[in-house]
Amino acid sequence: MSSAFELNGVTCRFGDLVAIDKVSLSIAEGEQVAFIGPSGSGKTTLIRLLNTTAVPSDGSLSVLGYIIADQSVESLRVLRSRVGTMPQHLGLVENLTAIQNVILGRGGQRTTLRSIRDLIIPSRSDTEKIHQLLRRVGIEEKLFTMVSKLSGGQKQRVAIARALFQEPEILLADEPVSAVDPARARDSVRLLTELSGELGFTLCVSLHHLELAKEFFPRLIGLRQGRVVFDGAPDSLKDRELESLYELTADEMMADA
Amino acid sequence: MAMNSTIGKWGRRRWIVLGIVILFLLCAKSLGLTPAGLVPPDETRWERAGAFFKAALSPAMDYQDENVPEDAPPIWFKGLYGLLLTLKFAFGGMSLAVPLALIMGFFGSSSWWPEPRGWFLDLFLRGIYFAFRFLMSLLRSIHELIWALLILSAFGLSPLAGMIALALPFSGTLGKVFSELIDEESRDAAAALKAIGHRPLQTFFVGTLPAALPNLITYSLYRFECALRSSAVLGFVGIETIGLYIELSHEEFYYNEVWTYFYLLLALIVLVDFWGAGVRARLNSHKGACEA
Ligand SMILES: Nc1ncnc2c1ncn2[C@@H]1O[C@H](COP(=O)(O)OP(=O)(O)O)[C@@H](O)[C@H]1O
Ligand SMILES: [Mg+2]
Numbered sequence: 342m343s344s345a346f347e348l349n350g351v352t353c354r355f356g357d358l359v360a361i362d363k364v365s366l367s368i369a370e371g372e373q374v375a376f377i378g379p380s381g382s383g384k385t386t387l388i389r390l391l392n393t394t395a396v397p398s399d400g401s402l403s404v405l406g407y408i409i410a411d412q413s414v415e416s417l418r419v420l421r422s423r424v425g426t427m428p429q430h431l432g433l434v435e436n437l438t439a440i441q442n443v444i445l446g447r448g449g450q451r452t453t454l455r456s457i458r459d460l461i462i463p464s465r466s467d468t469e470k471i472h473q474l475l476r477r478v479g480i481e482e483k484l485f486t487m488v489s490k491l492s493g494g495q496k497q498r499v500a501i502a503r504a505l506f507q508e509p510e511i512l513l514a515d516e517p518v519s520a521v522d523p524a525r526a527r528d529s530v531r532l533l534t535e536l537s538g539e540l541g542f543t544l545c546v547s548l549h550h551l552e553l554a555k556e557f558f559p560r561l562i563g564l565r566q567g568r569v570v571f572d573g574a575p576d577s578l579k580d581r582e583l584e585s586l587y588e589l590t591a592d593e594m595m596a597d598a
Numbered sequence: 599m600a601m602n603s604t605i606g607k608w609g610r611r612r613w614i615v616l617g618i619v620i621l622f623l624l625c626a627k628s629l630g631l632t633p634a635g636l637v638p639p640d641e642t643r644w645e646r647a648g649a650f651f652k653a654a655l656s657p658a659m660d661y662q663d664e665n666v667p668e669d670a671p672p673i674w675f676k677g678l679y680g681l682l683l684t685l686k687f688a689f690g691g692m693s694l695a696v697p698l699a700l701i702m703g704f705f706g707s708s709s710w711w712p713e714p715r716g717w718f719l720d721l722f723l724r725g726i727y728f729a730f731r732f733l734m735s736l737l738r739s740i741h742e743l744i745w746a747l748l749i750l751s752a753f754g755l756s757p758l759a760g761m762i763a764l765a766l767p768f769s770g771t772l773g774k775v776f777s778e779l780i781d782e783e784s785r786d787a788a789a790a791l792k793a794i795g796h797r798p799l800q801t802f803f804v805g806t807l808p809a810a811l812p813n814l815i816t817y818s819l820y821r822f823e824c825a826l827r828s829s830a831v832l833g834f835v836g837i838e839t840i841g842l843y844i845e846l847s848h849e850e851f852y853y854n855e856v857w858t859y860f861y862l863l864l865a866l867i868v869l870v871d872f873w874g875a876g877v878r879a880r881l882n883s884h885k886g887a888c889e890a
Contacts, residue, residue: 418795421793421795422794425794431786432787432791434787434805434809437808445804453804456803456804457803504794
């Protein structure tokens with residue numbers, strides 16, 4: 342199996358702050374991985390590095406076999422159109438309908454003019470496809486509903502459908518369940534892992550919620566202050582490592598409070 | 599320490615208020631403003647002012663002018679026709695102003711700029727940005743009445759001239775506010791689209807612009823109400839709107855006619871205001887539903 346991501350000593354700095362600190366890891370295509378760690382540990386930054394919207398200050402990163410540092414702006418853009426991202430706050434256009442938001446999932450693969458047309462008159466085949474996708478994620482009756490009128494859980498489904506319409510080879514989701522209640526959170530994580538199994542895309546999800554990560558993901562990567570402190574199967578995650586992952590330093594407690 | 603700074607603030611405020619009062623007195627003096635100036639110099643003025651306001655109670659139901667031919671349409675019809683013309687100018691002016699404002703607002707905003715960009719492109723975009731901001735300031739720093747005088751003296755009295763006089767300053771104001779509404783739009787959606795391979799301009803047209811659209815429409819509607827008032831006022835420089843009828847009746851001291859036109863204009867503005875409020879409520883109904 343070839344690799345979705347290869348990181349070699351990747352460091353990401355924001356000024357003096359080291360958000361990701363010499364991380365080396367490899368994620369194979371088709372894998373399902375959860376990034377876990379307290380807030381501020383670097384999960385979001387890692388995801389932004391993987392979707393190339395942040396660039397490493399140091400080290401080498403390759404995505405789907407492409408070395409990021411060697412790519413032109415245009416080839417990075419094309420690469421991004423093959424990698425789906427669900428940002429933490431979803432990034433939906435609130436006053437567009439569900440179908441209009443979902444159709445934008447494929448924008449990276451279409452011209453600007455075509456995307457504008459998609460918003461105004463979606464093609465029949467796209468409409469049918471999106472209808473199916475919305476049925477798969479459980480909100481088929483919301484096809485023409487404005488996103489702002491949807492509940493938090495339904496918005497999340499729209500974001501998932503947008504990612505699926507993109508037909509990505511990799512899906513990155515940043516704390517996809519931070520804004521919904523525990524029962525809904527479990528359903529959403531299950532849906533993502535099921536879809537990844539069904540459609541075969543690589544899935545990387547950052548989770549605050551250790552229990553969910555342990556239940557659904559065969560591989561957990563624990564981050565702490567930008568470093569990988571754990572990488573393995575959930576059952577090999579020992580109490581001692583758990584402690585090192587979640588035992589908060591005084592600074593972090595201040596930040597959480 | 600905290601006490602001290604409060605006192606310091608109060609002290610400064612007092613100075614500012616005092617400064618404003620002094621400035622006002624200086625202006626008043628240099629303009630020759632005295633309380634006596636409010637009192638009309640002679641009796642006929644008093645009578646005229648009284649007549650004018652008394653006429654408010656009895657707007658004309660028929661022409662006061664004896665020379666109006668028998669078969670002329672009734673005054674309320676002429677008033678409605680004037681309103682129609684007023685609406686036409688406001689609408690025509692806005693139809694020119696909005697597209698102009700969209701173009702200028704686009705170039706006067708920065709949310710469509712590509713990232714990363716080299717120093718040359720950056721300098722170029724900043725140049726465009728400031729050029730358009732300057733152009734918009736220029737357009738709106740001149741009042742529509744002045745624009746009307748400039749354009750009328752250059753091209754003569756024509757309906758198009760009136761429309762352009764209205765469109766120019768309105769496009770400046772609209773464009774400035776459009777560009778700010780666009781740049782204030784949350785960048786979450788744009789960032790999400792960029793992350794999945796959208797180009798910068800594509801992100802702008804399918805993400806940022808649609809997100810800002812309800813605000814742009816709401817503001818345009820509000821400006822349409824302003825355009826209506828401005829269009830009426832353009833009558834005073836000779837463009838045929840209800841303002842012209844008001845001006846002509848006023849010149850002849852037909853105060854009851856003036857009030858008929860006033861009331862009709864008022865009714866129209868109130869009507870448009872209600873309509874605008876309705877549209878605004880519908881457009882912005884999504885706010886609050888989600889931002890709990
Ligand atoms: N764009 C940025 N500019 C400056 N600092 C940042 C930026 N993004 C993240 N950071 C910092 O990097 C660290 C890691 O943040 P983040 O990746 O968001 O962690 P997590 O997602 O695990 O909460 C934090 O200290 C955060 O303040
Ligand atoms: Mg985060």
